[in-house]
Amino acid sequence: MTSFEWGMFVLNLIIALTYAAILWVMVQQRRLMDRQLETMQAQLREAERTRMAAYRPILRVEAPLASGLPYLDFYQVRNIGVGAALSVLFFTHEFDASTTSVSGRIEPIGAAEFSQEFPITTRALLHPALTITYEDVFGNRFWTLYDIITQTQTFGEGEPPHLRR
Amino acid sequence: MAIALERSVVVNSKPIPIEELATLAGQTWSPDPDLNFEVLKQWIENGFQVTHIFWLTRYGPAYGGPGIYFLLKHPDGREAATIVVPGKKVAEFIRCHSEEWKVAGVTVELADVSMRKIAQGRE
Numbered sequence: 001m002t003s004f005e006w007g008m009f010v011l012n013l014i015i016a017l018t019y020a021a022i023l024w025v026m027v028q029q030r031r032l033m034d035r036q037l038e039t040m041q042a043q044l045r046e047a048e049r050t051r052m053a054a055y056r057p058i059l060r061v062e063a064p065l066a067s068g069l070p071y072l073d074f075y076q077v078r079n080i081g082v083g084a085a086l087s088v089l090f091f092t093h094e095f096d097a098s099t100t101s102v103s104g105r106i107e108p109i110g111a112a113e114f115s116q117e118f119p120i121t122t123r124a125l126l127h128p129a130l131t132i133t134y135e136d137v138f139g140n141r142f143w144t145l146y147d148i149i150t151q152t153q154t155f156g157e158g159e160p161p162h163l164r165r
Numbered sequence: 166m167a168i169a170l171e172r173s174v175v176v177n178s179k180p181i182p183i184e185e186l187a188t189l190a191g192q193t194w195s196p197d198p199d200l201n202f203e204v205l206k207q208w209i210e211n212g213f214q215v216t217h218i219f220w221l222t223r224y225g226p227a228y229g230g231p232g233i234y235f236l237l238k239h240p241d242g243r244e245a246a247t248i249v250v251p252g253k254k255v256a257e258f259i260r261c262h263s264e265e266w267k268v269a270g271v272t273v274e275l276a277d278v279s280m281r282k283i284a285q286g287r288e
Contacts (some may be wrong), residue, residue, distance in 0.1 A: 066175045069219055069276060071246050072234060097170075102201055102248050104226025106239035114230045117174075117280055119221070123236075124208075 055083035055136045061146040074117040084136040085109045092120050095127040098160050171283045178276040183263040186273050191256035197227035198252025210247050213237035221274040
């Protein structure tokens with residue numbers, strides 16, 4: 001191999017190493033940016049959760065009142081959260097959501113306020129349950145599931161999974 | 166701090182003719198007319214027959230407005246109930262079945278519902 005060829009070989013080697021070094025630096029920069037992006041997304045999620053918590057309504061079902069009419073009770077919910085509950089809907093259904101007997105709408109409920117009374121009839125339901133869905137001021141959706149037999153309450157965010165079709 | 170309320174429901178009911186029920190259903194405005202009517206139709210398609218009807222003057226399913234409370238019974242003994250919101254479809258449904266219900270002896274009542282709330286003091 002002549003000295004010219006050696007020179008070309010070394011030059012190509014230097015160019016290849018330079019490109020490899022540049023590539024390595026770019027990959028490291030990309031990894032660093034990905035980590036920064038993840039951190040920023042986590043901070044954003046935390047900020048959204050904090051904002052949601054500051055305005056979150058939570059509706060708890062109160063003890064029913066017998067109406068005196070056959071099989072008809074009046075229920076009421078109380079907003080034990082810190083924000084107003086808007087677009088409040090209620091559904092009386094089988095616990096497994098196979099049958100719905102009554103659905104309806106009630107007025108928005110401010111923090112610490114009781115709702116108006118609404119009618120519930122559980123006749124023909126083997127295991128009756130009451131689901132309330134509602135929104136906060138930003139449109140985030142929440143739900144409360146009340147098991148009428150065991151009188152237990154479950155609270156959740158988003159669409160109620162037991163009522164999804 | 167909240168004021169606890171002792172609540173009770175007071176219902177004063179009186180019988181009314183079926184025709185009056187149909188008129189009330191057709192003339193009463195509601196923000197959500199005919200709500201739950203599909204549920205009622207489903208019960209009837211499943212063989213249930215109407216036995217009692219109550220016109221609730223308030224505390225119905227749509228923002229506390231009026232509601233029509235239907236009690237139903239299946240020939241095999243099962244019972245069902247639902248509350249519909251007055252509307253054109255419901256009024257038409259009542260008109261269509263009024264003669265049949267008269268023959269079957271279905272009772273129709275106007276139930277004036279009111280809530281009595283007495284403040285109990287601070288919790």
